[in-house]
Amino acid sequence: MSEWTQLIRDVPDFPRPGIVFKDIMPVLGKASAFAAAIEDMARPWRELPIDAVLAIEARGFLLGAPLARALEVGLVPLRKPGKLPGILLEQRYALEYGTDALVAQAGALAPGKRVLLVDDVLATGGTLLAARALAQRLGAQIAGASVLMELTSLNGRARWTDAAPLHAALVA
């Protein structure tokens, strides 16, 4: 197993009791681990036609930006509400308690662009599904999704139901 996977730290009861938070910051803090993790995320997509990375705020930005550079494509951020100017598209989604939303600028992508969705952790899959719906509303074709880590116990993958691949660099 790659060295970087050993650096992900389990933080029990954060941000709420009962949640085991996967802290990826030690991976980013070590140059060789960061490079290896990004390479593991990039490898499955190198031979596929991708036009842009769509990175999910906030930790998805930290992985999506170097991944976009590795794949030599541009990056479009999918942001939390209140951060972007201009004409916006908003996609709301359910959380365990309440709702959240992802927002993109209308016209951020030319229609038909093939996009790769990027986030740090796949848990229940709600965030990734909202990102996919927003990308479709932007007129994108979904090339796939790439996460650093998939938590299989929460079975988010079962909700993906898309012909496009969902790749996790680490499955735990």
Ligand code: AMP
């Ligand atoms: P979900 O929508 O349930 O798949 O949750 C995925 C989003 O929540 C990602 O953007 C993650 O950053 C964050 N997340 C959910 N569960 C965890 C966890 N156990 N550790 C770290 N981040 C998590």
